[in-house]
Amino acid sequence: MPRRCFDFVRNINVLLLLLLMPSVAEAQFVHSNTPSVRSLGMTLNGVWGALPVMTLGSDDSMLFSFDEMSHTYHRYFFRVTHCDANWKPSDLHSIDYLGGFNDVLIEDWENSVNTTNLYTRYSFTIPCENVSLLLSGNYRVEVFDDEAETDVPVALFEFSVVEPKVSVEASVSGDTDRTLNENEQQLSFKVGYSGYSISSPSSDIIPVVYQNRRRDNAVSGIVPTYITGSTLEYVHNDKLIFNAGNEYRRFELTDPNSPSMNVEEVFLHGDEYHALLYIDEKRCSRSNYTDENGRYFVNTLEGYGSPIEADYVYVHFALEAPFRTGGSYYLLGDLCNNEFSQFSKLDYDANEGYYHSTQLLKLGLYNYQYVWLPNNASTGETAHSEGDFFNTENEYLIYIYHREFGARYDKLIGISSIRSCLSF
Secondary structure (H helix, E strand, O other): OOHHHHHHHHOHHHHHHHHOOOOOOOOOOEEEOOOOEEEEEEEEOOEOOOOOEEEOOOOOOEEEEEEEOOOOOOOEEEEEEEEOOOOOEOOOOHHHHEEEOOOEEOOEEEEOOOOOOOOEEEEEEEOOOOEEEOOOEEEEEEEEEOOOOOOOOOEEEEEEEEOOOOEEEEEEEOEOOOOEOOOEEEEEEEEEOOOOOOOOHHHHEEEEEEEOOOOOOOEOOOOOOEEEOOEEEEOOOHHHEEEOOOOOEEEEEOOOOOOOOOEEEEEEEOOEEEEEEOOEEOOOOOOOOOOOOOOEEEOOOOOOOOOOOOOEEEEEEEEEOOOOOOEEEEEEOHHHOOOOOOOOEOEEEOOOOEEEEEEEEEOEEEEEEEEEEEOOOOOOEOOOOOOOOOOOOOEEEEEEEEOOOOOOOOEEEEEEEEEOOOOO
C-alpha cells in the first residue's frame, strides 16, 4: 500500500470523529451533519449545474437527493422553512408560505447496486403532492431521521424562489478601483425597477452577491452609488471587489479500476477503493483549463451510469507547500459543500513536506481548490496556493431582495448570473 494513505487507514476512526465536529463557517447551500450522509444534490428541472432557483408560479421542479452509507432503511422526513436574505428563518408561519403541510415522509429510495461501499439513495421533489411554495425568497429544507434520538437534521438544503419584478444588468472588470489588471475583479450592476413600486429603493432593495456560489466571501449590505429615474446603479464600490483566484483544479475518476485525469494510482485496500491524486503544487500563473467553478458531476463507466451504480472511493489530496502558521489550508468546492470545516481541513506531513486530506467521494468528475483561512477569519484566501489573476473566469450571482416597509419577509424579485470573460 502506498505510504501516502497509510496514516489515513490507521487513523480512520479519528477522521470519522472529526467529520462529526461542527463546521467553522455558517451552513452552505447544502450541508451534512453526519459522515453517513453524503453526495447531497439539488437539480432544477433535470438540468445538471442549474442554479437552485425556482420561478414562482411556474412548472419548475427541484429534485433533492442524498446517499446514506448503508443498505439499512431510514425513515426520513423533510421540513421546509422560509428564510430572509441572510438565510435566517423568516417571521412567518408555515401556512403563510406552504401549500400543503410540513414534515413530509421521503418515500423514494434505492439501494446501491454492485458497489463495495453500500449506500441507499434517497430523493424527493418540491413541489409535490403535499408541498407547494406560495412566496418568493430563500428556503431551507431540513431532513430528519424519524428514529434518531436528537432533533438535529441529518442534511440541509438551501434554495430560492424568484418572482421576477426587476431587471439586472452586470459586468465584471479587471480594472478595479484598487488595481489595474492584477489580482482582483470588480463587479458592477444596475437594477431597473420600472413598473414596480418601491417606496424607498435605497433601503428597501437588498442585493446579495456570490462568487462561484461561495458563502465565505459573499457580499451584502450594499448601497447604490446612483439612483437615476427607476434605476439603481452599484458601481465603483469597494465591497464589490473580489480576489480573482484561479481556475479550479480538476480530476476525473469514473472507473475504480483505472486511473484517469490527475489520478496517479487507484488500488483496492481490503474492501475499500483508494485513489491517489498527483501531488499539487502552488500555481504561479493562470491555468488555461476550462472548469465548472467548483461543481462536480457523478458518473461511472460501469453499468448504465446510474447514480446507484457509482461506487465510493477514498480520494487522497496533497498540496506541496511549506508549513505556514497563523491559519489552515482547506479544500474548497462543492465536493466539500464549500465549507471550512474539519472535514475539508488539510493536515501537514512534516516528513513528506506537503499538506494532505482524504475525502470519501462518489465516482465522477470534480473541481476543487486549496484555500488558506487565517485564524479568526471567515473569508478564505487563494493567493497562497492558487494565485490571483485578473483574467480568471469566475461566476458571479446577484440576488435582489425587496423588504417592504412593515413586511415580515424578503421577496426575491430578481437574479442574474454572469461569468467574467476578460482578455489576457
